[in-house]
Amino acid sequence: MQQLKSGTIIYKDEARKLFLTDDGNVDWDKVSERNEYLRPIKESLSNKHFTSEIKSWAIFLSPELQLRLLDMMLGGLCNEDSNVGVYIANTEDLEIFGQYLEPIIRDYHKIEGDVRQEHDWSIPVGEYLLNEIDSSLSDVSMRARVARNVAGWNMPSSMSLDERLRFEGAMIKVFDALPFDGTYFSMTPGHDNEMSSAEMDQMRADHFLFNDMTTDNHLTCSGIASDWPHGRGIWLSDDKTKMIWIGEEDHVRIISIMHGNDLGVVDKSLSDLLGSMEEAGVDFATHPTYGTITTCPTNMGTGKRQSVLIGFPNLSEEGTNENRLKETAKDLHLQARGLAGEHSKMDENGTSDVSPMARFGVTEAQVTKILFDGLEKLSELEQAA
Numbered sequence: 001m002q003q004l005k006s007g008t009i010i011y012k013d014e015a016r017k018l019f020l021t022d023d024g025n026v027d028w029d030k031v032s033e034r035n036e037y038l039r040p041i042k043e044s045l046s047n048k049h050f051t052s053e054i055k056s057w058a059i060f061l062s063p064e065l066q067l068r069l070l071d072m073m074l075g076g077l078c079n080e081d082s083n084v085g086v087y088i089a090n091t092e093d094l095e096i097f098g099q100y101l102e103p104i105i106r107d108y109h110k111i112e113g114d115v116r117q118e119h120d121w122s123i124p125v126g127e128y129l130l131n132e133i134d135s136s137l138s139d140v141s142m143r144a145r146v147a148r149n150v151a152g153w154n155m156p157s158s159m160s161l162d163e164r165l166r167f168e169g170a171m172i173k174v175f176d177a178l179p180f181d182g183t184y185f186s187m188t189p190g191h192d193n194e195m196s197s198a199e200m201d202q203m204r205a206d207h208f209l210f211n212d213m214t215t216d217n218h219l220t221c222s223g224i225a226s227d228w229p230h231g232r233g234i235w236l237s238d239d240k241t242k243m244i245w246i247g248e249e250d251h252v253r254i255i256s257i258m259h260g261n262d263l264g265v266v267d268k269s270l271s272d273l274l275g276s277m278e279e280a281g282v283d284f285a286t287h288p289t290y291g292t293i294t295t296c297p298t299n300m301g302t303g304k305r306q307s308v309l310i311g312f313p314n315l316s317e318e319g320t321n322e323n324r325l326k327e328t329a330k331d332l333h334l335q336a337r338g339l340a341g342e343h344s345k346m347d348e349n350g351t352s353d354v355s356p357m358a359r360f361g362v363t364e365a366q367v368t369k370i371l372f373d374g375l376e377k378l379s380e381l382e383q384a385a
Contacts, residue, residue, distance in 0.1 A: 004078055009214070012157075012223035015074045016067075026066040028055050034077050045104045046076035046085025054100050069097055071158065075222040084108060087222045087295050089158040091151060091285040094293065105290060105297045109360040117291030117301050120363035121271045125264035128372040130308065133379050141309040142266040143353075145255040146274060147299045148292065151283045155295055156247065157223040164231025164247060171246050175235045177280040180273070182237040187229035195233075207257075209234050210248045224249055224295065242273050249295050252277075263306070263368050271364075290360065301360025304367050307353050308375065309339070314385035315378075316350025325350060328381060332374040333357050354378070 076085020130137040203209035213225035232247035245253040256269035285293040292303035316325040329336040336352040338344030356370040
């Protein structure tokens with residue numbers, strides 16, 4: 001089969017054709033050939049767990065299910081830099097394709113034995129104070145978010161244009177029922193609440209709005225970015241501390257952003273927003289073992305990511321050695337990203353978006369404690385450096 005050039009942007013229909021026979025069925029030999037090509041470049045979890053046994057199992061699925069399985073794998077097959085390489089497309093995929101997906105999930109989250117996701121939002125206000133770690137950390141940018149998908153809808157990689165628009169409309173009704181003052185801004189062309197290009201640019205400059213998804217081949221070839229920018233937008237509270245994204249990698253990303261030093265305060269803000277959506281009638285998709293069902297398996301479990309934006313000039317060698325800071329953070333079960341998150345750069349002060357790596361097998365409260373304890377140790381190492 002033809003090999004894709006690294007960095008090429010292709011869309012789902014085009015990506016599919018690379019792995020189909022002339023009569024439109026999945027050609028698993030082409031899938032295996034592509035995996036063999038990718039393996040020495042970088043082995044994703046999708047690649048690693050597509051064994052001969054899985055191939056033999058896949059061949060006997062119905063043609064419809066074979067195509068659905070292929071669609072989940074397109075992100076890994078079409079990119080040489082995939083770490084995981086699968087995107088879940090329907091909430092029932094974990095049951096239908098569990099033979100393939102469960103080893104991937106367990107491998108990524110280092111799950112051993114019988115582990116079941118539990119939830120606990122009892123995060124104390126006034127206990128996790130950053131200025132007690134370092135007196136200079138009195139006004140820190142703090143962010144917490146959860147990824148969620150809504151039961152009864154196809155997930156973003158398999159939504160049609162019509163479904164994306166209907167979902168946006170359904171969420172606007174939910175926003176109207178929230179007990180917080182806010183406004184919905186749509187990216188859908190012609191929408192009553194459509195943003196201008198200038199408004200979108202400003203939202204992104206303020207780190208509120210997500211980026212153009214059509215620049216990321218992981219999102220285009222898998223179908224997550226299809227129909228861009230229809231059905232996408234952001235609800236933003238008037239005080240700009242709460243926001244809800246529609247139509248990014250998951251149905252919604254529910255986010256709280258605050259400045260201060262108390263991690264518990266941003267958690268309470270997020271918990272209040274999440275609870276208000278549930279009270280408004282939103283039924284989030286969950287799995288009895290793996291918790292929150294998310295498009296990318298990396299977010300399954302709590303679906304929660306909590307981070308702070310802090311400078312580490314010594315560990316990063318004034319931003320010239322990001323890997324040193326990243327590896328130090330990794331040893332403390334933390335992830336250090338650039339100023340604008342994943343795939344972005346740090347500045348000359350080594351300013352990094354630091355968050356816990358754990359999503360599954362920990363509660364929401366434990367995520368906050370891991371962040372605080374890790375930052376305490378990271379700060380000690382920064383001072384020693």
